[in-house]
Amino acid sequence: MDGQATILAVDDCAENLHILSAALKAQYKVKVALNGKRALELALAAPQPDLILLDVMMPDMDGYEVCTALKRDPQTAAIPVLFLSSRDEEQDEAMGLSLGAIDYIVKPIRPSIVQARVRNHIELKRTRDMLERLTTQDHLTGISNRRRLDDYLGVEWSRAQREQQPISLIAIDIDHFKAYNDHYGHPGGDQCLAEVARTLAACVTRPSDLVARCGGEEFACVLPATPSAGATTLAEQMRQGVLERMLEHARSDTHPLVTISLGVATVVPRCGEAPQALVDLADAALYEAKSGGRNRFMLKTR
Structure with a gap:
């Protein structure tokens, strides 16, 4: 991950997307999607997001379905997913994490919490990406090994x-x-x-x-x-x-x-x-x- 990281925010509420964009745009490139289908399209489009903030409760295709589709596709499986949801029951969080998400943030959206969680996970991803390059890159030529x-x-x-x-x-x-x-x-x-x-x-x-x-x-x-x-x-x-x-x-x-x-x-x-x-x-x-x-x-x- 070089330069400014890209965040994909997914929520069927435009106001929530506005809040997330305002909280993150100073440090990151922010893409937004109002539904699951559009989220999957943007997850594949270049530049691919380095992290996805994903609402759980959405019509037609909910966040759990979107996360499952992301993790099934090799091109998007490694992108970290953070769920955003007003559902704060233990089983809801357990469901999200079992599908491969790395975090679960309970609404209402608190910008300072979102900023801190995103910052921490982006740093973790940078470290993982660096280690991945070391193990999959040919050291002499710089291409894959x-x-x-x-x-x-x-x-x-x-x-x-x-x-x-x-x-x-x-x-x-x-x-x-x-x-x-x-x-x-x-x-x-x-x-x-x-x-x-x-x-x-x-x-x-x-x-x-x-x-x-x-x-x-x-x-x-x-x-x-x-x-x-x-x-x-x-x-x-x-x-x-x-x-x-x-x-x-x-x-x-x-x-x-x-x-x-x-x-x-x-x-x-x-x-x-x-x-x-x-x-x-x-x-x-x-x-x-x-x-x-x-x-x-x-x-x-x-």
């Missing part, structure tokens, strides 16, 4: 399986990287890895797409809800982008500049199938790209 890739692929594979949507994976290797390392030394190799990582990440524009370093000179990109046409377009952009970096490679048998080979795989997951099926297909496509002369991509679908 293998652990993050595996976790994310698992989540998006399950979604694609459930919704019967295509999911694509691009497996990427830097061509002749061992020869590069041997010639330019490990500091030069590290700089090359960082440059390639930045280039790959710059090609990705959708928040749902994830680029990660798998280890050594290997990278991968998960593309949810992406058919083969979109995946191959991105693969070519990545290939061309690395070439345009003009990184000299004096020991390459393929090209005088650093190049990459890419294997693109697209499937609609079958019931009960594991994500390893997509990984294996992308690896097979990458093998064909390297066998076919490198500095190119190959596609495999099913």
